[in-house]
Amino acid sequence: MITVLRAPPFATVQDPGRPGHLEAAVPRAGALDPLALAAANLAVGNPRGAAALEWALGGGEVRFERGASVALTGAQVTGTLGGRALEPLRVVRARPGDSLVVERLDRGAWLYIAISGGIDVPPVLGSRSTYLPGGFGGLSGRVLRSGDRLPLGTEATQARLEILPAELGADTSSNPIRLLPGPDRDLIPPGAWDDLVRAEYRVSRVVSRMGYRLEAGSSGLVLAGDRPSAPACIGTLQLPAGGKPIVLLGDGPTVGGYARIGAVVTADLGYFAQRRPGDSVRFRPVELTEARQALREQQALLDRLERGA
């Protein structure tokens, strides 16, 4: 069991999500930075798909009622465990009664806190992920509040790693986000695609687990016409008539009516999601082969962690 002594402004329980219910219009949900979740889980000896805390927007405090290994990935933080300062990437051991204090998120939007044994809330439709718009999954389908108690599963014998590899602490905030053309790309006038993908964007204040709206720096492209709703996907880059693109994320809709002009590659979804409002976003058009290769490289990294290397 862990007790949330002081809840951050926004935290939920997330695992990799529930992919099998899209046809009932139930989005996958799940960690917005799947690589960070999987790595943190592997580090503490969990299966990579165990449920963890996805934590954003500020500090908070959690108390451990039993001993546990703890790994923090995703956003970089300043904080302490049992009074000792946290070091980036280092897997730590909480004693019963220890408090994990996150003072602040220094870089990145989403912090993942994996705890040995995983967070053992009841699965809904095959996943422990919180889906806020539907009000289910996680702890009663809602964000965590001060005073909440979360059950932990049985922990494996020991943590797999003492320290996570440096790749997981790298600053990705200026990486170009790799983009595939979307099925409605032909709606854009010739030449406009290049302008559109080369423009510099900023993450707007309209951000949620469903998606981020971007502020167009210069593009100003306005699409004429309106289309019947059509299938969409996590990563889909939509261009509403207002000209401010939207990138759909884990809680995003299974269909939508805005033109689907692009798609963020799966391997870069986490890097994109870690941007905060006001952060710069640049895209780089790629081919499918590069998108797949990037994902295989991430998978190879996780396979290495699973072997304890």
Place this chain on the structure above:
Amino acid sequence: MTGYPRVVPLGDSALLAILGEGVGVALSARVGRLAGALRDLAAPGVHGVVPAYAAVAIHFDPLAADSEALGRQVAHLAAAEMAKPAPDATAGGKLHVLPVRYDGPDLAMVADRLRLAPDEVARRHAQLTYRVLFLGFVPGFGYLGPLDSALALPRRPEPRRRVPAGSVAIAGEQTAVYPVETPGGWHLIGHTETVLFDSSREPPNLLAAGDRVRFEPVS
């Protein structure tokens, strides 16, 4: 680029099989039948087959699926669907009657833009029995159509950040009820108390593709 079917990628983790364009009961029936055939295929790595008006999305795990082979199978099934006569789209389906208060925040604007009285917008909306063409967007959200073309308006240029659960909305030749609070770009003309999605119910969705829906004005 103009012929159908077309099979195109939707990012690196999904394919689209597109059978036509626009909104129509006959096209939806074809799309639904193709979705069934794709589910029966049970291809490795595929975790979702999602029909919409004119296309089916096939969602897969890019590390587990062979997307080239999958693309060929999807193209084959889509071509086979187009070679068949269209399915009978007039057959029954469960009827749901949803009570609606036509007092949505966009009703006056919608009436103004359509050059109709607000009561006339409500009357026309409640006059037809709609088909649930497919489910999508968020849990419980059924795309209902076709709408009286006199009520067709493009979506809002930017979505609202919050649409309350129970909002009855129109956009283009479609109408729907927002089952949960979500951002949304449709025009809100009314509100219903009927619960369309409940994760503790089995099945959680009130509506299923192929059902029929009628709106009953209440004051």
